[in-house]
Structures are given as C-alpha cells and as structure tokens.
Amino acid sequence: MLKISDISEFHLIKRLESVLLAHAVSNPGSLVNTSIGDDAAVISATDAIQVVTTDTMVENVHFRNETTTMIELGWKAIAVNYSDIAAMGCEPIYSVVTLGLRPDQLVESIEDIYRGFCEIVNRHGGEIVGGDIVRSDTFFISVTVVGQSKSGDVLKRNSAKVGDLIGITGHLGCSRAGLSALQKSLAVDEETKKHLIGSHNMPNPKLNEGVKLADYGIKTAMDISDGLINDLTKICEASSVGASIKSDALPIDKYLKLAFPERYLEFATSGGEDYELLFTGPPDIMEAIKDQAIINMQLVGSIIEGPSKVSIVDSKGNDLPTSTGGWDHFKENRDN
Amino acid sequence: MLKISDISEFHLIKRLESVLLAHAVSNPGSLVNTSIGDDAAVISATDAIQVVTTDTMVENVHFRNETTTMIELGWKAIAVNYSDIAAMGCEPIYSVVTLGLRPDQLVESIEDIYRGFCEIVNRHGGEIVGGDIVRSDTFFISVTVVGQSKSGDVLKRNSAKVGDLIGITGHLGCSRAGLSALQKSLAVDEETKKHLIGSHNMPNPKLNEGVKLADYGIKTAMDISDGLINDLTKICEASSVGASIKSDALPIDKYLKLAFPERYLEFATSGGEDYELLFTGPPDIMEAIKDQAIINMQLVGSIIEGPSKVSIVDSKGNDLPTSTGGWDHFKENRDN
Numbered sequence: 001m002l003k004i005s006d007i008s009e010f011h012l013i014k015r016l017e018s019v020l021l022a023h024a025v026s027n028p029g030s031l032v033n034t035s036i037g038d039d040a041a042v043i044s045a046t047d048a049i050q051v052v053t054t055d056t057m058v059e060n061v062h063f064r065n066e067t068t069t070m071i072e073l074g075w076k077a078i079a080v081n082y083s084d085i086a087a088m089g090c091e092p093i094y095s096v097v098t099l100g101l102r103p104d105q106l107v108e109s110i111e112d113i114y115r116g117f118c119e120i121v122n123r124h125g126g127e128i129v130g131g132d133i134v135r136s137d138t139f140f141i142s143v144t145v146v147g148q149s150k151s152g153d154v155l156k157r158n159s160a161k162v163g164d165l166i167g168i169t170g171h172l173g174c175s176r177a178g179l180s181a182l183q184k185s186l187a188v189d190e191e192t193k194k195h196l197i198g199s200h201n202m203p204n205p206k207l208n209e210g211v212k213l214a215d216y217g218i219k220t221a222m223d224i225s226d227g228l229i230n231d232l233t234k235i236c237e238a239s240s241v242g243a244s245i246k247s248d249a250l251p252i253d254k255y256l257k258l259a260f261p262e263r264y265l266e267f268a269t270s271g272g273e274d275y276e277l278l279f280t281g282p283p284d285i286m287e288a289i290k291d292q293a294i295i296n297m298q299l300v301g302s303i304i305e306g307p308s309k310v311s312i313v314d315s316k317g318n319d320l321p322t323s324t325g326g327w328d329h330f331k332e333n334r335d336n
Numbered sequence: 337m338l339k340i341s342d343i344s345e346f347h348l349i350k351r352l353e354s355v356l357l358a359h360a361v362s363n364p365g366s367l368v369n370t371s372i373g374d375d376a377a378v379i380s381a382t383d384a385i386q387v388v389t390t391d392t393m394v395e396n397v398h399f400r401n402e403t404t405t406m407i408e409l410g411w412k413a414i415a416v417n418y419s420d421i422a423a424m425g426c427e428p429i430y431s432v433v434t435l436g437l438r439p440d441q442l443v444e445s446i447e448d449i450y451r452g453f454c455e456i457v458n459r460h461g462g463e464i465v466g467g468d469i470v471r472s473d474t475f476f477i478s479v480t481v482v483g484q485s486k487s488g489d490v491l492k493r494n495s496a497k498v499g500d501l502i503g504i505t506g507h508l509g510c511s512r513a514g515l516s517a518l519q520k521s522l523a524v525d526e527e528t529k530k531h532l533i534g535s536h537n538m539p540n541p542k543l544n545e546g547v548k549l550a551d552y553g554i555k556t557a558m559d560i561s562d563g564l565i566n567d568l569t570k571i572c573e574a575s576s577v578g579a580s581i582k583s584d585a586l587p588i589d590k591y592l593k594l595a596f597p598e599r600y601l602e603f604a605t606s607g608g609e610d611y612e613l614l615f616t617g618p619p620d621i622m623e624a625i626k627d628q629a630i631i632n633m634q635l636v637g638s639i640i641e642g643p644s645k646v647s648i649v650d651s652k653g654n655d656l657p658t659s660t661g662g663w664d665h666f667k668e669n670r671d672n
Contacts, residue, residue, distance in 0.1 A: 005666050009666055038492055038493050039420040039421075039559060040388055040389035040420050040426070040483070041387065042386070042424070043386040044385060045385050046381070049379065049380060049381050050381070051376035051377065051379065052379065053375060053376035054467060054480065055468055056436065056468050058472045061471045061472065084376050088374070088375055088376045088378070096388055098390055100476060101666075129388060134397065134398070136394045137474045138476075140470070140472060142392070144390065146388070146482065147376070152381075156374055157373075222375050238373070330344075330471050
C-alpha cells in the first residue's frame, strides 16, 4: 500500500487531479475557465450576488477514522459547506479544498476523499477549482465554497418577524442517532442502522429547497447544524424575537423512533448535524409552500414577542425543558 | 494569561471580531455587504473576472513559534495568498480564514494573528469576511482569497513565447537568508539582520506591480515562492519553452551579499519564499516598462526554444550548475 511519503507532492497532486478528471461531468453553465495549474483559478464574471462560506473537519474532533470511509468524509466535508450555501438560498459555483495530511496516510485513501468530492459535486452541482495540500501531524480537510443567488434574494438570520411561522425541511435527529449507532452497538435491524448512519456520514444539503424558499418570498433561514433549539435561538438573537415550537408538530423519522423510543425527541430538538433548513415567513406564504408541496417541509411553531429564546410546548400546552448548549470543541463537553 | 480553553468558542470569536472592528478602515468601494454572523458572507455582484487561491501554513512545517511573532504570522498567512493574486494581475476582494487551534494557546496570541491580518489588509486592500475556528492538535492557518481583474486581463503561466524577455520585481534571496538568520546566529549588524528577517517574516505581495504589468500588455507571470529556477521551470513546462538567465543580470541585495558573500547567488536563484513576481513579455514592452520605471524591475534573461528547463549563464557565457528541486514537505528534504 503506497504511502504519501512514498511519492512526491507533485505526483500526489497529479493523481488527485486524475480522480477529478475521471469523474468530471459536462457542466455547460460553468463559470470556471482556468482551474488547477496556475497561481489561482479564474472564474468568469457573473452579475449575481455571491456568498462565501468555509468549514473545516479535523480528525478525532469532527470525525473518526473508524466510523467513516474516506469517500463519505470527502462527501461530508463539501456537504456541510453546501448546507450553508443552501441556507442562504444560493447554489454553489465552486470550491477550493485544503488537505492537511500525515506522511503515513495511504495515497489511495486520499484519492477516495477526492472520489467523495466528485460524488457530491456531480449530485449537487459546483466544481472543485483548486486547493492546497500540506503536511500536518493532524489530519484535516478545509473547504471554502463560493455560491451565487441568481434571483438576488438571499436568506438571512436577522429577518424573522413576530407572527412568522417556523418551518423545517425533512426530519431531525437521525444524524445524532447515527453517531450513537457508530459509537456503540444498537439492537436494531440493518436497514434502520444503515439509514441512521447514512444520515450522519452522507448528509444531503438542501440546495434545491433553499433556492425555492427564496423564490417563494421567504427571507429568513439557516441550516441546522447545532440542533434545532440551539440554531433557532441564533435566529431569535439575530432578529430580536422569541420562538415557540410545538413538540407534536415535529416530524419524527420512523427509524429514529424505532431505534431510540425514549430519546427521539431529545435527538430531534438538540441532536445536531442535521443539515436541514430552518426557516420562517408570513403564514400565507408558509402555508402555500406547504399546501402546494413546493418542498418537503413541516410547520413546527411560530415566532413570538419576547426574549430571544426558544420554548417547546407539548400537546397539553406545557413547556418542556430545553437545553441550548451547542458543542464546544475546545471544552469537549456541552456548555450546560 | 487566558487560554482558549478558559473561554467559550463563542467568546473567542467575539474577541476576534472586535480586533477586526477596531482596525477596520473605511472601504467605500467594498463589495462585501454582509460579513461574519450569518451562514455565509454576502458579496455584491461585480462584472469583473474573479480569481481564487488558497494557502495554508502549519506549525513546524511552514513556520516555527520561536522564529515568528503571531502578528507576523497573520500578515504572512495572507501575504502568501495575496502574492498568488498579484501573480494573476488581480487585486484582492475578500478573504476567509480558518484557524486550527490547540486549547492551550493563548487568547491574546490569537488576537495578534488577527492584528496581523488587519495590518496587511489595511496596507494592501481586501477584507476578512468570515472563517472557521476549529480545535486541532496541530496549529494551522488556512486562508482563501478571492480577487478580481477590472481589466479582464489575467496573467498566466502558459503564455511565454520564444524571444520574450524575462523580468523580476525587487530582489531575490533575502527571505532564504532571513530564514538562516533565524535558525543560527549570523555575524552581521542588526540592520542587516532585521532586513533579512523582515523579508522572510513579513513579505510584501507585489499587487500593484501585477496590475500594472497586466495593464501594460504582459500576459505571463507567476510569483516566486519555490525559488527562481524552480518557478521559472514551471513557466517553461506550462508554455513548452526553455529559459536562459544571465547570472550577472540578477539584482543582488546589498544586505544579502554582505551576510552571505559565498552563497548569495544560490539564495537568489533557488532560495524560495521571495514572493516577487516573475514575468515574461515581448522585448519592446518589457524594455518600455523598465525604461519608464513603471515598476521596480530587472531584466534577467530570455525565453528560448528547447526543452522546458532553465539554464543560468555567467558573464563568460558558461552554464552554471542549477538545482530545480523544490521543497517537498512530505519528504523533509530536497528532491535532488
């Protein structure tokens, strides 16, 4: 098995370029006119508003070698960035990727990361236009994505209004359940396990949904990466409003409920890494989007006056206890 | 002294934002309309061609704590990217920065990195619009810069023609000499030492020079990061031409010659990390740029037919021995 230190940096880059070329699909609308091989990649002029985001995954902090394949890791490193682009109501144009690699890592495993990049780009759009490969004792992947809004309407966090309804795409909690399934054995069938682990390792960014929400007049959205309560609190703080969620309006995935009959609500409200969209808008627009099935979504609560916090109310009108603590990697434990 | 692990990730980010705000200068032509605080930064539409580049610096691979201040490190992390933007004949629009940090690093030292970012942005343009902070056992800084060409003329590596003259900005070799001065004591005066170390730790990207070269009709350029011979070989390979350099035409910095009377030519031809521009063009244009002192430059040789290699010829017409080996961090030694 060939290690990175067995070949030159130049040859490693050539091999990774070959992976990109082998998986390239025709992209007639591409704005990219010079890619890898010069001091910088060249992008054609566009009259669209652009957005930029960057996210990094570090081994043993954001992922573990034992619980993800390198193809999944490549997919997810781009997916978490695409989710931010989706949350702005935009589409990805191009990405640059940096790998921090140990000399003893296998060349083939690095090619697999690039295969993962290609899979998600072929599925969700965009292009890999360049990057950097550096030696590091800690393995990491850093991705920066530039996206655009053709309509010019971007979705922000600071525009929620009292009276808005709150919507989410898809289901919440499966990714957190998948992490549990990876960490310890679960007494569930293979199909359930596969579904939960897939939600964790290969999330699908909600790019089409973000663009459609912007097209239908929605102004407020973010992606759910730190759990529903935690991320909705961020919208509340940015918009100076409160939020109330109805626990029985939360769509619960059947596999999640099967695998975690006692904890599914906890995972759905504060699990994290869901990469679904959380959005708010006036009732007429929100109900029209739902009724016309423009996207797969659920209405789960409403924006209210008051302090910038989130309450979760059960079917009897009682407030459920909530925790807003996101994960703080520098402390290695929950804030509260 | 406050460590990162003593405060929350949220508070660390707030403190770094404060550094950016405290140093911000008014930028009336800014394209950035939403920065830190949403899922992505928002950039206004522009009708200019864009370029993108990314470069990462890893502790004990690209820098050592003992030989650089954190302010210098912040400056250099941006400078090496700006140098790529300069080499395309472009100007920087915005940057995103990712820091991989150990929990035991001092908050104030991270603020100093941001002070370095601000210093170079205030001097050379552009804006910091976002980034990511992650926990990593290995300290690293990853920067992505997007630039633009207002004229639409970008400088490439693959356009050198037989008969072109070869030019360089500034002097070469001082950065490599500065690295030596940092690694072992040099029997030279403080002024010399300061000059050489400054060339290594706080290089000035040649942004104005790149834009002027493009404006005057130059088509071919790159920045010198791996040494003149190594980088000129890359232009030769991309353009399928050879190159001949006259050793006595190379401008030699007086401090470099003083500090390294035996090795100055070696440092000037294969030292690395110069971040000067290397460019080629038709004799009439090149001579006009030099004679009119459009930029500070020297003519050092010419593009010739033949294999894609670089020869260095002394005043008597003899070929000097050359080494094309760039630094391969995965091997920790020169290729040859």
